[in-house]
Amino acid sequence: MGRVQGEVAFVTGGARGMGASHVRKLVAEGAHVLFTDILADEGEALAAELGDAVVFLKHDVTKLEDWEDAVKIAEEKFGPITILVNNAGIALTHTIDELSEADYRKVIDINQVGVFLGMKSVIPSMRKAGHGSIINISSISGILGLGGAAYVASKFAVRGMTKAIALEVAADGIRVNSIHPGLIETPMIMQPGVEEVVRQMAETVPLKRIGKPGDVSNLVLFLASDESSYFTGAEFVIDGGVIVQ
Ligand code: NAP
Secondary structure (H helix, E strand, O other): OOOOOOOEEEEEOOOOHHHHHHHHHHHHOOOEEEEEEOOHHHHHHHHHHHHHHEEEEEOOOOOHHHHHHHHHHHHHHHOOOOEEEEOOOOOOOOOOOOOOHHHHHHHHHHHHHHHHHHHHHHHHHHHHHOOEEEEEEOOHHHOOOOOOHHHHHHHHHHHHHHHHHHHHHHHHOEEEEEEEEOOEOOOOOOOOOOHHHHHHHHHOOOOOOOEOHHHHHHHHHHHHOHHHOOOOOOEEEEOOOHHHO
Protein backbone atom coordinates (compact mmCIF):
# COMPACT_ATOMS: atom_id res chain seq x y z
CA MET A 1 0.00 0.00 0.00
CA GLY A 2 1.36 3.41 -1.00
CA ARG A 3 1.98 6.18 1.50
CA VAL A 4 -0.71 8.37 -0.12
CA GLN A 5 -2.91 5.54 -1.40
CA GLY A 6 -6.33 6.79 -2.56
CA GLU A 7 -5.54 10.48 -2.02
CA VAL A 8 -6.26 13.09 -4.72
CA ALA A 9 -3.44 15.54 -5.33
CA PHE A 10 -3.23 18.83 -7.24
CA VAL A 11 0.29 19.94 -8.22
CA THR A 12 1.01 23.25 -9.97
CA GLY A 13 4.03 23.82 -12.20
CA GLY A 14 4.09 20.04 -12.63
CA ALA A 15 5.33 19.78 -16.21
CA ARG A 16 9.04 19.97 -15.38
CA GLY A 17 11.60 20.55 -12.63
CA MET A 18 10.59 19.84 -9.05
CA GLY A 19 6.87 19.78 -9.85
CA ALA A 20 7.29 16.87 -12.30
CA SER A 21 9.29 15.00 -9.66
CA HIS A 22 6.51 15.54 -7.08
CA VAL A 23 3.90 14.26 -9.55
CA ARG A 24 5.93 11.08 -10.17
CA LYS A 25 6.49 10.49 -6.45
CA LEU A 26 2.82 10.97 -5.48
CA VAL A 27 1.67 8.64 -8.28
CA ALA A 28 4.25 6.01 -7.27
CA GLU A 29 2.83 6.13 -3.72
CA GLY A 30 -0.77 5.56 -4.77
CA ALA A 31 -2.31 9.03 -5.34
CA HIS A 32 -4.36 10.24 -8.27
CA VAL A 33 -2.82 13.52 -9.44
CA LEU A 34 -4.18 16.43 -11.41
CA PHE A 35 -1.18 18.52 -12.39
CA THR A 36 -1.05 21.81 -14.21
CA ASP A 37 1.42 24.14 -15.89
CA ILE A 38 1.61 26.79 -18.57
CA LEU A 39 4.05 24.51 -20.46
CA ALA A 40 1.53 22.35 -22.34
CA ASP A 41 3.88 20.16 -24.42
CA GLU A 42 5.97 19.02 -21.44
CA GLY A 43 2.83 18.49 -19.34
CA GLU A 44 1.11 16.40 -21.97
CA ALA A 45 4.24 14.26 -22.47
CA LEU A 46 4.45 13.51 -18.73
CA ALA A 47 0.72 12.72 -18.58
CA ALA A 48 1.06 10.28 -21.50
CA GLU A 49 3.88 8.54 -19.66
CA LEU A 50 2.03 8.23 -16.33
CA GLY A 51 -1.35 7.11 -17.73
CA ASP A 52 -4.70 6.90 -15.94
CA ALA A 53 -3.44 7.99 -12.52
CA VAL A 54 -2.99 11.57 -13.75
CA VAL A 55 -4.71 14.36 -15.60
CA PHE A 56 -2.77 17.30 -17.02
CA LEU A 57 -4.33 20.71 -17.61
CA LYS A 58 -2.83 23.88 -19.04
CA HIS A 59 -3.45 26.32 -16.22
CA ASP A 60 -2.14 29.73 -15.23
CA VAL A 61 -2.01 30.01 -11.43
CA THR A 62 -2.73 33.76 -11.58
CA LYS A 63 -6.22 33.19 -13.06
CA LEU A 64 -9.04 32.40 -10.59
CA GLU A 65 -11.28 31.02 -13.35
CA ASP A 66 -8.52 28.53 -14.35
CA TRP A 67 -8.38 27.34 -10.73
CA GLU A 68 -12.16 26.92 -10.54
CA ASP A 69 -12.23 24.88 -13.77
CA ALA A 70 -9.30 22.71 -12.67
CA VAL A 71 -10.83 21.91 -9.26
CA LYS A 72 -14.10 20.94 -10.95
CA ILE A 73 -12.29 18.61 -13.35
CA ALA A 74 -10.24 17.03 -10.54
CA GLU A 75 -13.39 16.35 -8.52
CA GLU A 76 -15.25 14.88 -11.52
CA LYS A 77 -12.35 12.64 -12.46
CA PHE A 78 -10.94 11.57 -9.06
CA GLY A 79 -13.12 13.03 -6.23
CA PRO A 80 -12.44 15.84 -3.71
CA ILE A 81 -8.85 17.08 -3.52
CA THR A 82 -6.88 16.09 -0.41
CA ILE A 83 -3.34 17.25 -1.29
CA LEU A 84 -2.35 20.60 -2.82
CA VAL A 85 1.26 21.34 -3.81
CA ASN A 86 1.56 25.03 -4.69
CA ASN A 87 4.82 24.65 -6.61
CA ALA A 88 4.61 26.89 -9.73
CA GLY A 89 6.90 29.88 -9.57
CA ILE A 90 9.35 32.07 -11.39
CA ALA A 91 12.70 33.51 -10.30
CA LEU A 92 13.85 37.06 -10.92
CA THR A 93 16.93 38.29 -9.08
CA HIS A 94 17.07 41.89 -10.35
CA THR A 95 18.37 44.56 -7.96
CA ILE A 96 16.11 47.50 -7.09
CA ASP A 97 17.74 49.63 -9.82
CA GLU A 98 17.05 47.01 -12.49
CA LEU A 99 13.62 45.94 -11.26
CA SER A 100 10.64 47.48 -13.09
CA GLU A 101 7.23 47.84 -11.47
CA ALA A 102 5.81 45.46 -14.09
CA ASP A 103 8.38 42.75 -13.28
CA TYR A 104 7.85 43.19 -9.54
CA ARG A 105 4.09 42.78 -9.97
CA LYS A 106 4.56 39.74 -12.26
CA VAL A 107 6.66 37.88 -9.67
CA ILE A 108 4.19 38.71 -6.89
CA ASP A 109 1.26 37.69 -9.07
CA ILE A 110 2.65 34.22 -9.89
CA ASN A 111 4.58 33.34 -6.71
CA GLN A 112 2.32 34.95 -4.10
CA VAL A 113 -1.18 35.57 -5.51
CA GLY A 114 -1.04 32.19 -7.30
CA VAL A 115 -0.51 30.43 -3.97
CA PHE A 116 -3.37 32.41 -2.37
CA LEU A 117 -5.74 31.54 -5.24
CA GLY A 118 -4.72 27.90 -5.00
CA MET A 119 -5.58 27.68 -1.33
CA LYS A 120 -8.80 29.66 -1.77
CA SER A 121 -9.96 27.38 -4.61
CA VAL A 122 -8.95 24.01 -3.15
CA ILE A 123 -9.87 24.35 0.55
CA PRO A 124 -13.64 23.94 -0.13
CA SER A 125 -12.85 20.66 -1.92
CA MET A 126 -10.72 19.50 1.04
CA ARG A 127 -13.59 20.33 3.40
CA LYS A 128 -15.80 17.97 1.35
CA ALA A 129 -13.17 15.25 1.79
CA GLY A 130 -12.91 15.98 5.52
CA HIS A 131 -9.13 16.26 5.48
CA GLY A 132 -6.28 17.78 3.51
CA SER A 133 -2.61 18.72 3.34
CA ILE A 134 -1.46 21.91 1.64
CA ILE A 135 2.23 22.20 0.82
CA ASN A 136 3.40 25.64 -0.24
CA ILE A 137 6.78 25.83 -1.97
CA SER A 138 8.60 28.90 -0.71
CA SER A 139 12.43 29.07 -0.69
CA ILE A 140 15.32 29.90 1.61
CA SER A 141 14.64 33.31 0.01
CA GLY A 142 11.50 33.27 2.18
CA ILE A 143 13.74 33.31 5.25
CA LEU A 144 16.82 35.30 4.17
CA GLY A 145 17.22 38.47 2.09
CA LEU A 146 19.02 36.71 -0.80
CA GLY A 147 17.40 36.50 -4.24
CA GLY A 148 16.25 40.00 -5.20
CA ALA A 149 13.42 42.08 -3.72
CA ALA A 150 10.60 40.68 -5.85
CA TYR A 151 11.43 36.99 -5.34
CA VAL A 152 12.24 37.45 -1.65
CA ALA A 153 9.03 39.41 -1.00
CA SER A 154 6.93 36.76 -2.75
CA LYS A 155 8.54 33.88 -0.87
CA PHE A 156 8.31 35.61 2.55
CA ALA A 157 4.61 36.14 1.79
CA VAL A 158 4.13 32.43 1.08
CA ARG A 159 5.74 31.58 4.41
CA GLY A 160 3.48 34.03 6.28
CA MET A 161 0.29 33.09 4.45
CA THR A 162 0.97 29.44 5.23
CA LYS A 163 0.89 30.13 8.97
CA ALA A 164 -2.22 32.36 8.84
CA ILE A 165 -4.24 29.87 6.81
CA ALA A 166 -2.97 26.91 8.86
CA LEU A 167 -4.71 28.48 11.88
CA GLU A 168 -7.90 29.16 9.93
CA VAL A 169 -8.37 25.62 8.61
CA ALA A 170 -6.92 23.45 11.39
CA ALA A 171 -10.38 22.70 12.79
CA ASP A 172 -11.40 21.36 9.35
CA GLY A 173 -8.67 18.71 9.50
CA ILE A 174 -6.55 20.57 6.93
CA ARG A 175 -2.82 21.09 7.53
CA VAL A 176 -0.76 23.80 5.79
CA ASN A 177 3.05 23.80 5.76
CA SER A 178 5.79 25.51 3.75
CA ILE A 179 8.93 24.06 2.18
CA HIS A 180 12.06 26.20 1.80
CA PRO A 181 14.49 24.68 -0.72
CA GLY A 182 18.01 25.93 -1.25
CA LEU A 183 19.67 25.36 -4.62
CA ILE A 184 17.97 22.52 -6.45
CA GLU A 185 19.02 21.21 -9.86
CA THR A 186 16.09 22.17 -12.11
CA PRO A 187 15.68 24.11 -15.38
CA MET A 188 15.05 27.23 -13.26
CA ILE A 189 18.73 27.40 -12.29
CA MET A 190 20.43 25.05 -14.79
CA GLN A 191 20.51 27.55 -17.66
CA PRO A 192 22.86 26.77 -20.60
CA GLY A 193 26.52 27.52 -19.82
CA VAL A 194 26.22 27.70 -16.02
CA GLU A 195 27.83 24.34 -15.17
CA GLU A 196 30.97 25.99 -13.74
CA VAL A 197 28.94 28.44 -11.66
CA VAL A 198 26.83 25.59 -10.28
CA ARG A 199 29.99 23.59 -9.44
CA GLN A 200 31.31 26.59 -7.51
CA MET A 201 27.99 27.04 -5.73
CA ALA A 202 28.04 23.38 -4.66
CA GLU A 203 31.33 24.04 -2.86
CA THR A 204 29.59 26.61 -0.63
CA VAL A 205 26.96 24.07 0.50
CA PRO A 206 27.94 22.25 3.74
CA LEU A 207 26.76 18.93 2.25
CA LYS A 208 28.88 19.77 -0.86
CA ARG A 209 26.24 19.25 -3.49
CA ILE A 210 23.28 20.95 -5.14
CA GLY A 211 19.96 19.35 -4.21
CA LYS A 212 18.04 17.07 -6.56
CA PRO A 213 14.29 17.43 -7.22
CA GLY A 214 13.80 14.02 -5.60
CA ASP A 215 15.23 15.33 -2.30
CA VAL A 216 12.35 17.80 -2.16
CA SER A 217 9.80 15.23 -3.38
CA ASN A 218 10.64 13.03 -0.38
CA LEU A 219 9.67 15.92 1.89
CA VAL A 220 6.53 16.67 -0.15
CA LEU A 221 5.50 13.03 0.24
CA PHE A 222 6.06 13.12 4.01
CA LEU A 223 3.97 16.29 4.35
CA ALA A 224 1.27 14.88 2.04
CA SER A 225 0.97 11.65 4.02
CA ASP A 226 -0.46 10.90 7.46
CA GLU A 227 3.11 10.49 8.74
CA SER A 228 3.09 14.29 9.23
CA SER A 229 -0.35 14.41 10.89
CA TYR A 230 0.81 16.61 13.81
CA PHE A 231 2.60 19.25 11.66
CA THR A 232 0.85 22.42 10.63
CA GLY A 233 1.96 26.03 10.11
CA ALA A 234 5.53 24.77 10.08
CA GLU A 235 8.43 25.65 7.78
CA PHE A 236 10.76 22.97 6.43
CA VAL A 237 14.20 24.05 5.19
CA ILE A 238 15.87 21.68 2.70
CA ASP A 239 19.15 23.28 1.64
CA GLY A 240 22.10 21.04 2.48
CA GLY A 241 22.91 23.26 5.46
CA VAL A 242 23.31 26.58 3.64
CA ILE A 243 21.38 28.90 5.94
CA VAL A 244 22.78 27.67 9.21
CA GLN A 245 26.32 28.74 8.23
P1 NAP B 1 10.97 25.29 -12.97
O1 NAP B 1 11.76 24.12 -13.44
O2 NAP B 1 11.08 26.59 -13.69
O3 NAP B 1 9.43 24.84 -12.87
C1 NAP B 1 8.42 25.75 -12.53
C2 NAP B 1 7.27 25.55 -13.47
O4 NAP B 1 6.22 26.50 -13.15
C3 NAP B 1 7.67 25.81 -14.92
O5 NAP B 1 7.16 24.81 -15.76
C4 NAP B 1 7.04 27.15 -15.16
O6 NAP B 1 6.78 27.45 -16.54
C5 NAP B 1 5.76 27.03 -14.38
N1 NAP B 1 5.06 28.30 -14.25
C6 NAP B 1 5.58 29.55 -14.29
N2 NAP B 1 4.62 30.47 -14.24
C7 NAP B 1 3.45 29.79 -14.13
C8 NAP B 1 2.10 30.19 -14.04
N3 NAP B 1 1.73 31.51 -14.07
N4 NAP B 1 1.14 29.25 -13.94
C9 NAP B 1 1.47 27.93 -13.96
N5 NAP B 1 2.74 27.49 -14.06
C10 NAP B 1 3.72 28.42 -14.14
O7 NAP B 1 11.32 25.63 -11.45
P2 NAP B 1 11.68 24.73 -10.18
O8 NAP B 1 13.08 25.00 -9.86
O9 NAP B 1 11.18 23.36 -10.33
O10 NAP B 1 10.82 25.54 -9.10
C11 NAP B 1 9.64 25.04 -8.47
C12 NAP B 1 9.36 25.90 -7.25
O11 NAP B 1 10.47 25.80 -6.33
C13 NAP B 1 9.21 27.39 -7.56
O12 NAP B 1 8.18 27.93 -6.75
C14 NAP B 1 10.56 27.97 -7.16
O13 NAP B 1 10.48 29.34 -6.81
C15 NAP B 1 10.90 27.09 -5.98
N6 NAP B 1 12.34 27.05 -5.66
C16 NAP B 1 13.24 26.61 -6.57
C17 NAP B 1 14.60 26.52 -6.22
C18 NAP B 1 15.66 25.99 -7.16
O14 NAP B 1 16.86 26.09 -6.83
N7 NAP B 1 15.33 25.40 -8.28
C19 NAP B 1 14.99 26.92 -4.93
C20 NAP B 1 14.03 27.37 -4.03
C21 NAP B 1 12.69 27.42 -4.40
P3 NAP B 1 7.81 28.48 -17.32
O15 NAP B 1 9.08 27.75 -17.45
O16 NAP B 1 7.12 28.76 -18.62
O17 NAP B 1 7.95 29.69 -16.45
